[in-house]
Amino acid sequence: MSESQRVAIVGAGGYTGSELVRLIHGHPRLELAWLGARDNAGRRLGDVLPSVEGIPALGDRVLQPFEADRAKELAAQVDVAFTALPHAASARIGTALLEAGLRVVDLSADFRLRDAAVYGRTYGEHPAPHLLAQAVYGLPELYRDKLRGARLIASPGCYPTSAILPLVPLLEAGLIEADGIVVDSKSGASGGGRAPAPAFHFPESSESVRPYKVAGAHRHVPEIEQELSVAAGRAVQVAFTPHLVPMSRGILTTAYARVRAGVSAADCRRAAERRYASGLTAVLGEGKLPDTLAVRGSARAQVAYAVDDRVKLVIATCAIDNLAKGASSQAVQALNVALGWPDELGLPEVAVFP
């Protein structure tokens, strides 16, 4: 078991980068050895991330530029790189770092889909299809064994995490039908990233709840379907509707699936409890329902189940912090597992409440 690791963040100026800085700074065995950015290269970290302004050891550091041809140089300084860049760019840099000998945890979509053709239909030609077989999907609750020692980790998307966690145990245990699953998700605005845009302009986000990219148009659909298909042992397709709600952090997903005859909410809870005996996903007890505020700033997920006997549907719900369990804390959790450390090492378990 490694004693400690030097870490690079490539793409520290965005929201997942910002959250990685917070989490790694508080981690007892990870050292923030190198911080890089693209558009923000050359700027003081404190000028880019208000959260570190006034902490000299962080705020006065300067964000480094990074080009793939400097991978060897970086490999001499760190053990692990978190890549948090837009898709395609992330893969290119991640590939170079991996080949230079670093362990890579990629927070983009680039290594999540196992089939380069599926990736291609959504994102364009894959920059490094030869690495897909090597990449491990970084959801420790499901891929614990594969993650141990993994050198290329594809950290899951935020919406997929919130859809996969409540549904996979039910599909694996055969408690629900694989057809006709509906996934209705509500996300805070930080899920849209840090670049200002009309959809996230405060006066037009406040008091606004709206669906977007409905009817299969969202890029996360193939990722959700990939993991549900693994669990079901057959191809699964879902109706996925993302919504933007006026909060900063958090995703609440409400999934609907037809239950097999006689299946109760307690059956669902038991299946999930067995599946999530280790990890950072809590199965809430009878009568409890998840709440984004109950996980804000924390590395944990909450899932809960109710069955509507009148219409024979399970209502499977999940709350995560989209920047933590939906991105950066999950990336650190996966690294913890890869290194043989406890999942929760250095991660905030108690939410910031209120």
Added chain:
Amino acid sequence: MSESQRVAIVGAGGYTGSELVRLIHGHPRLELAWLGARDNAGRRLGDVLPSVEGIPALGDRVLQPFEADRAKELAAQVDVAFTALPHAASARIGTALLEAGLRVVDLSADFRLRDAAVYGRTYGEHPAPHLLAQAVYGLPELYRDKLRGARLIASPGCYPTSAILPLVPLLEAGLIEADGIVVDSKSGASGGGRAPAPAFHFPESSESVRPYKVAGAHRHVPEIEQELSVAAGRAVQVAFTPHLVPMSRGILTTAYARVRAGVSAADCRRAAERRYASGLTAVLGEGKLPDTLAVRGSARAQVAYAVDDRVKLVIATCAIDNLAKGASSQAVQALNVALGWPDELGLPEVAVFP
């Protein structure tokens, strides 16, 4: 056609009462002749409703107490009474006012369900079952003819309005299956009323999205099912999940239903456009989606349709202001129709944006 009407609001201190004050004050043919309250009786209106503080003609008026035995007295002063009290109380007072000769628009749940037994299972014994046959469900888009001249109007619930508007045209036209309908609704906190409670305490509502009363437990389920059953011509049951989101006003409902073979989003739009040729419900064009911010403070509803051909589901969406089209403006709209006036008379059509 009546020239103008003197109006009483019984229950002016809550949120639907507050919204009635705003709307009726701005209505060219309604005169705010009498304002009553229960707990707030005897207080200055400006001390109860900050929205009128500083307008002497409103703020300095004193809220009157009201007992059912004073119905005759009130009937001498006004033509129409809006009752906005908790259920049961509303029916008792509404009955007295109706019998004293007033036209009554009731904003509680008391006259919405046609079957007293169904009411009883949810709310307890009905105080005035003999009036149920006379009450008209106050959704002008659906009950225009019955509303003309109606003397007892049951103003619809907020969630039901947002579920019925997008689904009824599809059921009536036979475009969707009546089985397996999922209704996933997201409501602002004002839907919970004006009494402070932990669920609506600002620090615990902010950054919080959460489901509640899942799996058929919400009181609005029978009302939704009643109207969908009428449209389908058979008994319909739905999975209904209400969610609380951190905004003040607004409901966004996302409904899922299986489309019949070959049905497109355009088919759904055409069915709704035909149905809503008159009234205050807009059917959005292709590619457009509803937004609570686009209807805030306005008397309008927005509905839109998308079909996910991969999974054969329609995603039918609707945005309303829960206190306006989901309560008070719909009550005024129904009165307008009852009196032979245009639906939109005196009502705000343009939303408060941003």
Added chain:
Amino acid sequence: MSESQRVAIVGAGGYTGSELVRLIHGHPRLELAWLGARDNAGRRLGDVLPSVEGIPALGDRVLQPFEADRAKELAAQVDVAFTALPHAASARIGTALLEAGLRVVDLSADFRLRDAAVYGRTYGEHPAPHLLAQAVYGLPELYRDKLRGARLIASPGCYPTSAILPLVPLLEAGLIEADGIVVDSKSGASGGGRAPAPAFHFPESSESVRPYKVAGAHRHVPEIEQELSVAAGRAVQVAFTPHLVPMSRGILTTAYARVRAGVSAADCRRAAERRYASGLTAVLGEGKLPDTLAVRGSARAQVAYAVDDRVKLVIATCAIDNLAKGASSQAVQALNVALGWPDELGLPEVAVFP
């Protein structure tokens, strides 16, 4: 007294333009005859303003381009033009429209400062200094007489309105010292306009309160000082600190000034009540304090006074809706007065609460 007026809005796609559309659409004697924009020219109004999407008579209209050389053409179609463009552009177009014979209500900063040199130091060379003497400062509570019949109205800024209203009566009545006045203002994000920017990106506005442009750096300082100087009869300088708070609409200004010996809060209230006997500014009674929520969406302002006898300071507070009394409703109110109509004609008095 004019019976009705045809109105043009030049710059209908921004927030003040959007609010003008709402207010003029609801005005019984103003007809929305022409709608123009710069960047949004050629687009459907419903695509630009979500608040009118679904209202065919508004949403399907197309925003017209406007160049100053088409002023005569426009003058044939309308009686009054509201110009809501960035400074300098607003003056250029306003000048052309004025010279073509239209009455002009300008919502930019261009005609607010009487001294072109002061304007120049803040905004650059004035495009039409010869018109400054003709422009009337559009604060009806203070300039009622000059506004009657005015053909060029300079609608006041949002911060200035909130600072001038509580302080002018005290300066005029000699109740406070003119030296050492502090103006501490808190504004919602819509004050920053509609263009997305990091400062107004939802995740960075939410849970954020911050001062900006402190120590005299804000462009509204000269306007505040101009009007306070008129009231004091001598040059007045203030410390002005604007703050951004996480709400969409509203300004709350807290001003501090040294009271002359023996002056009480009641004295301040009486002075303000005399000054604001007509208009849309309410002086709150003893123990009451203003609240942005109590004026949201309404054309009214609230002012209140408290005196801290220990430190001999008056705390003069004011709440307005920055887009209404701080911009668009004040512009309509000024036009009402110019045309000899009541201040409040067609304007919402009751706030949207909650």
Added chain:
Amino acid sequence: MSESQRVAIVGAGGYTGSELVRLIHGHPRLELAWLGARDNAGRRLGDVLPSVEGIPALGDRVLQPFEADRAKELAAQVDVAFTALPHAASARIGTALLEAGLRVVDLSADFRLRDAAVYGRTYGEHPAPHLLAQAVYGLPELYRDKLRGARLIASPGCYPTSAILPLVPLLEAGLIEADGIVVDSKSGASGGGRAPAPAFHFPESSESVRPYKVAGAHRHVPEIEQELSVAAGRAVQVAFTPHLVPMSRGILTTAYARVRAGVSAADCRRAAERRYASGLTAVLGEGKLPDTLAVRGSARAQVAYAVDDRVKLVIATCAIDNLAKGASSQAVQALNVALGWPDELGLPEVAVFP
């Protein structure tokens, strides 16, 4: 230097208690040995604090009742007690615990004021005036030496912390006049505590900015004045205006004071930098201004200075998280100092951004 300490929280169900649970759970040398409450005694912690629901080691613990006569019993189990109860109750229980041999960090107002008569005028008769001389004001930036080894620590109020930090260095260095200081503070709703009330009901907090308890009426005025008087070496009185703004956590204070001739912002910064060379208060560089979002969830404060030369005033600003540096993290920081540990031990330095 102590190796580790067992900790009790008396009053774990409120917001400062909740934040203590989060901070102490993440502290490497503090062990959460005992959790008590008053109204919530007997309930599962997870039922009271959503932030720990799903963490068995915390969520399943049961809140203990506490009576002063059980102090000895508790003293056998822990080394330190944090008391987070309403005033008077806190003092009674704190006294018993102190006398039973525990170190006590009190988060109420009970031990903050050195003069029992001043306390009496605000809160009623002091329950333990004999302990006032022994209590150390727990602001480590100012009372580091007295805190070392302290056994009774009075953790400062939230508003006072935000007013004292920016002003004390200026008063101590004689850079400002002690007369005429204005303190204008903007607080999030969590400052009002956890009990639901109309002022904090989401629909009435959202979009609402309002002053309250103006003109010296707020209970924190004597505490602010006590510490400013110490710094000035003479009695200081301030005008203090608290405001409620629509956010959950955070206080932004803007203070105004007359600068002595020739004093610049740089002079103010230097004075503060010298004063805060150690501790968790950052003095921001030229042109930077504090932001509540930049300290949310963190143990740090930000202060900044600007001088308006036209009016000879310094604008001294400060941002804190009211529940962290304004309450619970400051209490832990003070304990760290009392025990000879580094201020920041176990405390979150990087803010939760966004």
